[in-house]
């Protein structure tokens with residue numbers, strides 16, 4: 001007679017097949033429900049894209065349109081409702097609908113406390129961070145904004161020479177030094193290793209940043225986060241812990257490889273800091289090192305009550321990989337977009353000449369190094385060329401988006417009451433493309449922001465890092481990007497070197513950025529022709 005184990009073993013494939021089928025069926029039903037659902041939103045709020053059908057059929061139509069035509073829905077919603085100071089609902093099939101406020105209500109949105117409206121939760125869901133970042137502590141207790149503000153940004157001045165040195169070495173390697181022949185370069189593919197090297201030089205020093213395996217792991221980690229996050233979002237919440245690991249398996253392998261480089265360094269550092277008499281870690285690093293591992297330890301010591309988890313090497317390594325993802329991908333996309341914007345603008349050659357002249361003039365003036373923090377802060381045309389590219393071709397459409405976390409929900413300025421769990425915010429994309437905010441809004445005008453903005457009777461150039469009600473590429477308010485000061489520094493140094501050292505052959509048409517569920521991808525495979533200038 002067959003034992004119980006034998007029966008269980010023989011039926012395992014059937015049980016597995018039935019479970020998978022049931023899970024897929026539940027997912028399918030859940031998707032159908034999502035397409036027609038009102039998401040418990042009040043009926044006075046209009047849905048964009050419903051056409052003539054202001055009912056469940058209309059919602060199904062607009063939900064389906066959000067998959068491939070989100071941009072059209074945003075344009076329609078802005079013209080029809082936002083410009084008339086009205087709130088509307090933007091369907092978002094993947095993550096649930098969003099309530100979009102008119103621009104006049106930005107200050108109300110920014111004033112709400114984090115325990116009423118949470119911006120962090122939207123980001124976490126957008127990236128499906130619970131499954132993509134591989135360590136529970138990463139999601140429950142994120143310290144990056146603090147470390148970036150209190151360690152990286154404050155110490156930026158110490159890194160300017162390193163950044164310039166790395167940019168030069170990386171450009172020599174990836175864009176070449178030949179002053180005779182034009183060279184065809186894949187822009188995204190070359191910006192990825194260049195930015196990875198610069199960021200890792202700052203975070204972990206010269207040795208690791210020159211290690212091609214390590215930089216490639218860091219640059220590629222969660223590179224396809226948009227795809228994985230979108231796939232995971234399709235499943236009901238109770239299935240996500242099971243499907244999450246499947247969609248993030250390649251990232252997990254990369255993360256483990258990244259960790260294998262970092263763990264020995266972290267262990268050595270902790271051993272060095274451990275006082276032999278009490279076997280406790282002390283807060284003083286005798287060598288005064290300035291890298292991510294040290295910032296993480298300093299940050300942990302600076303807390304009134306020191307939490308031992310902060311010294312767990314796996315936590316430090318996981319945080320490093322998340323930081324590398326946040327820092328590298330955003331800057332690679334931004335620089336790729338900016339280079340294509342310049343190359344495709346009718347003033348390509350003039351723009352490069354202006355940038356070149358700015359760098360040379362300031363370098364001539366500079367007392368110490370041409371790429372110091374002070375020198376960079378005077379390079380307002382570089383600021384403008386990058387800011388204008390982010391305005392026109394930023395990589396996220398949302399400006400400020402928050403999730404209602406107050407259990408009783410929230411009453412909007414127009415009196416509508418929305419329930420806990422609803423997303424509410426402002427679309428940066430719509431505001432950035434409004435002619436009333438930016439004349440000729442669909443044109444790349446490299447020095448739009450260098451010409452200045454009227455403040456207190458004076459025209460002042462607008463810096464890349466300054467966020468405002470009409471510039472939200474780094475979001476705006478207390479949750480705006482904490483890494484933007486570092487980003488500005490590395491991007492300006494990189495674009496400054498590119499203008500100084502290379503000619504770029506103008507192109508007639510700018511390759512289009514592709515929209516994918518609220519992520520806006522830069523041209524990933526397109527090329528440009530570049531040639532090193534004779535100096």
Ligand code: HEM
Pocket residue numbers: 119120122123144145148323326327328330331334390396398399400401472473474475478479480481482483484486487
């Ligand atoms: C041009 C480059 C960059 C752009 C356009 C950018 C954009 C953004 C945006 C829009 C957000 C807000 C997301 C949201 O809440 O909806 C954000 C958040 C964040 N960024 Fe950046 N970013 C850039 C570079 C960086 C760099 C270099 C770092 C790290 C050094 C960084 C670290 C972060 C972190 C940690 C957050 C989350 C902040 C929080 O939860 O309060 N970013 N970034």
